Amino acid sequence: MAFTRRKLAGFSALTLASFVATHTATPAHAEWHPFATSATKSKGFSHWLSDITLTGLIDGGIMANPARPADGYNYGDFFGDHANQAQLNQVVLTMQKANTGDAGEYQVGFTLQGIYGSDARYYHLVGISDQEWKSRYQLIPAQAHVDVHLPWATNGGLDMQVGILQAPMGVEVMDPTARPFYTLAYTSQYSVPFEHVGAMFNWHVNKTVDVTFGIDTGNQVTFGTADNNSRPAGYFGINLNNLLGGKLKIVELSRVGPENSSSIMGPYVANQAERFWNDINATLQVNDRLSVTAEFNYLHDQGLKTHNTVNGPFKAADAFSVVTFLSYVITPSLTFNYRGEIYRDNNNAMVATFMGNNSYMNAISGHGTSTLYPGPGGHGTTYGELTLGVNYHPGLGKYVRVFAIRPEIRFDRSLNNTHAFNGGRNNGMFTFGGDAMIGF
Template identity: 70%
Template sequence: MTTLPKKQKVLLLLSASSLLLPALHKTAHAQVLPFTSLKTSSSSLDRWLSDITLTGQIEGGIMANPARPNPGYNYGDFLADHANQVQLNQAEFTLSKAIDSSLNEYQIGFTLEGLYGSDARYYHVLGISDQEWKARYQLIPAQAHVDVHLPWLTKGELDMQVGILQAPMGVEGLDPTSRAFYTLAYTSEYSVPFEHIGAMFNWHVTPMVDVTFGIDTGNQTSFGSSDNNHMPAAYFGFNLNNLAHGKLRIVELSRVGPENSWRSVGHYEADHAQRFWNDINATYDINDKLSVTAEFNYLHDEGVRGIGARGQFAGADAESFVSFLSYKINKEFTFNYRGEIYRDNNNMMVATFRGNNSYMEALAGTGGETVAGPSGHGTTYGDLSLNVVYHPDLGHHVRVFQLRPEIRFDRSLNGTTPFNGGRNNGMFTFGGDAVIGF
């Protein structure tokens, strides 16, 4: 019997999932609203269409750097990489139909999100949108997936998403309203993936325990020549919910699979050298106003090679710890703190990409010009960020409004000089962003 390559297995899995969806859709209507007449069928369709929503959101910001680095980049900052320049980070629209995991019935929904702005440069998928734009402001399909609720396995049942997915690992995401700060931690930029094409499953085993697993083509890759290697990657992890009388939640997620380009390391190495991603975070609500979050991340890549302080090395490692604190001053103001220690053991993870397409070129292995960073031995980065968020309820169809002035201190804690064009071991930036959504 012929054994299919793993990449073809992924294709078959996704194809089979997509073929099942019409059947699941029909089964859902058969169970909830039997098709006894054309009138009933029309009523079912109307009900399914009734809760489809369209939302929009705009975000722009700036992080000023009084050191005026040459070249003009804030080193280690993706979303506010251009120092002293205002940017339109995101103008996005989302069309979606949510599923309700609490209902014991088959359901089908979807999410379609288009995003235009400077953030798009870092969230492309190879072969989907990475070759279409050269300017700083670019367009991406940030999400395009079918969502299915399956009343299987346990009382809590199973949720599935298939398509273009935002990576689930880590604390800080692409949506600015889902995170506390305008800028991202080093962990959120260099030690978690961003986008996938694949399938993700969330199994609600008990009210306290969720199990997450999934398979995809790789971080920000698609199929065929648009993949930087020929092997898939997989997720596995768990959520612990409603601990400590509902005050504590713990999320662990691990991921393994090759992530290096064959153009950089060769076909065999690209297909067999694994990258191991591991992230665990816990959030504890001390009271109605104060909450704290701790995140620990470890990444190891077998395929990255270079020259370090002790000679040639094979493999790269990064370990980090991030702490967050959020205090609700009142209904309109929230104070946030973020502190991070990020160890780049071989100076192979942290980089600032010079050029609008350099990040995706580096991912594809076709180039990727970077701003000069530290060389030789590794660097331990420290990040301290503070802000106060003003988020009044404006009403009148304004879904969200927030102003987030932020100050940030970055420093190399072991003497390297990565900041401000290689002149300094520290960097001070200040600024923030504004978000309005409808």
């Protein structure tokens, strides 16, 4: 089974800022600077402390399903997985010192972020938090990394982040203020990684080109017995910025390394069978109101269908997808959003619903019980998904960093008539709902 985010500043694959920047931007006066003093104008440690900010966010939502599936789950939906049940998705507390100084200077910052809520079930790290909670609402250290800017080689220098990192691949991220919808696309759930322990680097070659690379222990695993195999994985990719006079940005990011569990597949297969993740996306800011994004993703895993024998034949699993986004600013406080997706699960090895609060992480680690509702058997499934919604984001004064209400309607369908939805009864699913958030 394949198992696959605040962003990595400077080299997140794409933040969809065009969808939300004008609605969720953090005014400087709304941030709390816990170490600010009258001495902040001086140099040295007190000046360094003065740039530290502390912010909070609360997000919750519901996805209603008129079909009322017998198992109670919306198939293929992580954040809104419990049909017709409201959920507290995230309570977020973030302390950060961002590196915003001159690119020609050495800089040191950090990010510490904790998240409590139902979303945390999918973003644990094995060996750190995955077995600490059994309820629907769980707690994770979502980010804990040191950020260093090194003015080396080029005018833009090199950015480095080391520690617990949100995965940089893909368009949609865990942070609800940085994505257009409450729910996620199939691609964002099944074909990109979520969380890492490792190091990421972003080399600013020039104003147009950034090169990204990094190494980590694997997707959502750590070290020793908390790693589901004994091999590392890593990233490499390129960003093309400021194209077409600053209107177009293209991001390509690839990743390679074993990601399957030795306890399930055996050490030979788990360590030798590579997973190749590839994602490329482009965003065009057509004008002040309209922006469009297109994403193409291809995942190839050599081990998901391999027999558990030393010299067993490899039978790789594949998934590929295309996702399109559109955002149109109707008024300064109201934005219309569209998402359309075609996702091909070629071996029915990727898409599943994890039934149980710890099932997803048990599947990652290969330990414990993982109860899931898998995709249809026999042949691969092509999923289609269309989501429409609006983002209502009125300003609530200088002490409220962000406030938004985001209703959406979503249509999911098997395009080759397999019956994956509503407990296996239907070849399609209609859900509606959304979320609300407030941040300080």
